[in-house]
Amino acid sequence: MAMTGTRGALAREKLAAMTPGSRELHERGAKVLPVEVVPTFEMPSPIYVRSMEGARITDVDGNEWLDLTMGAGPHVLGHRPKVIEDALHEQLRRGWHVVLHNERQVELAELLADAAPIAEQTIFCNSGTEATMYAMRVARAFTGREKVAVFDGNYHGAHDYALVKADPESPRHAPTGKVIGRGVPRAIGDDTMVVLPYRDPAAFDIVRARKDELAMVMVQSVQNTVPRDDSGPWLQELRAVCKANGVLFMLDEVVTGFRLGWGGGMEYFGLDADLATFGKALGGGLPIGALSGRGDIVNLLGRSWTDPKGVFSGGTFSGNPLSMAAGIAALGHMQANKATLYPYLNTQGARLAAAVNSFCEERQIGAQLLNAGSIFYMHFKRGIDSSRDLADENKDAEREFYVNLTSKGVIVPGIHLFFTSAAHTPGDIDTIATAFQDALMDTREDGFL
DSSP states (O other): OOOOOHHHHHHHHHHHHHOHHHHHHHHHHHHHOSSOSSGGGOOSSOOOEEEEEBTEEEETTSOEEEEOOGGGTTOTTOBSOHHHHHHHHHHHHHOSOOSSOOHHHHHHHHHHHHHOTTOSEEEEESSHHHHHHHHHHHHHHHHOOOEEEEETTOOOOSSGGGGEEEOTTSOTTSOOEEEOSSSSOTTSSTTTEEEEOTTOTHHHHHHHHTTTTEEEEEEESSOSSSOOSOOHHHHHHHHHHHHHTTOEEEEEOTTTBTTTBTTHHHHHHTOOOSEEEEEGGGGTTSOOEEEEEOHHHHGGGGSOTTSTTOOOOOOTTTTOHHHHHHHHHHHHHHHHHHHHHHHHHHHHHHHHHHHHHHHHHHTTOSOEEEEETTEEEEESSSOOOSGGGGTTOOHHHHHHHHHHHHHTTEEOOTTOEEEOOTTOOHHHHHHHHHHHHHHHHHHHHTTOO
16 A cells, blocks of 8 residues: 555545545446546546636536646647637537538648648548557558657557557667557567667667668657757757658657647757647647648548558548637637747746746755646656656655645646646746645655655
């Protein structure tokens, strides 16, 4: 049984007293749901949401919380911004599903091309997972090569090929692949995937040595668990190595797209790519995914599967009018306000990280808040450069910290990757910083830090 301390026990009691309705729903759900809809977002205490507005959510018991989930990233503008709500109401009057082409698909693809000039052609799907799946498929078809390289610590969705991660027992500079979880065929792994070391020049040598096997290298410009804003030079060199060796380069912008800047990670780090995947913020809070890139590559997905060069794609809800309408409203607003929106997000993000990190340094607390703009992850260890540095992190402190933080009215999702939004005021950022500081002290008082 996991140990706890006095402050942690009080925080748990407080949360239980605040949320009887959520606990009842959780018990009901356990009878019909083997896990919650997305198990990675399990909270220290069950919290079921009834409504949301701006930077806040309200649960079924009437408690209001400052929210840092932001839908796991899509809500760059906050919950229920009027511009998106109005667009959805207008589309609902027209209809909400049609399977045939609809005019909004063209408009959203044009906005995407404005933000990412590499997006000569785009296909829409329903999630980032689908987008990366199509990217791997079309890269293999275009190059005639079977293997795709991914990086240690990067996340590209929940399909089988994306579940190949670095074996923690393998060398840091030459990792080998290991499938995460059961049910993934054994043929997926080293037979089809290559794992590279992130933020490590050794990756360049592996790409050069295996260029004749590799269809594509895919990378997140910002890792979910180790968000940093200083990876630009390394990413630029990786891109150059791929180009020089005839290997396709794909940037996974599902998290970073329209969040780091209007042009996402490509703009933020000065990159281009052969392919890029998008999701989350692209749909304004509705389900969406997209694969964009060079026309000669993406075009293969537009051909019939009976065509010798055709690559199969399909989905009943791909390009759904509601997702298109929400995406157009969100991107249109971001485009019109990019000169003020992104400096605000990144300034407030830096301010929150500085407040927490200076507090930890002054009090010699073994924790660090990493961020890239408005993307954050709190770690209970110092000096983290990549995911390989997380092996001996203080997980007991992490668990207790989030119990204490939640009891103070601030919600961070169970995955512990969190976000701020344009709806978070400077006062909200101050409140969040204070809650983090107080939760750290509570965790230290209980002997975990």
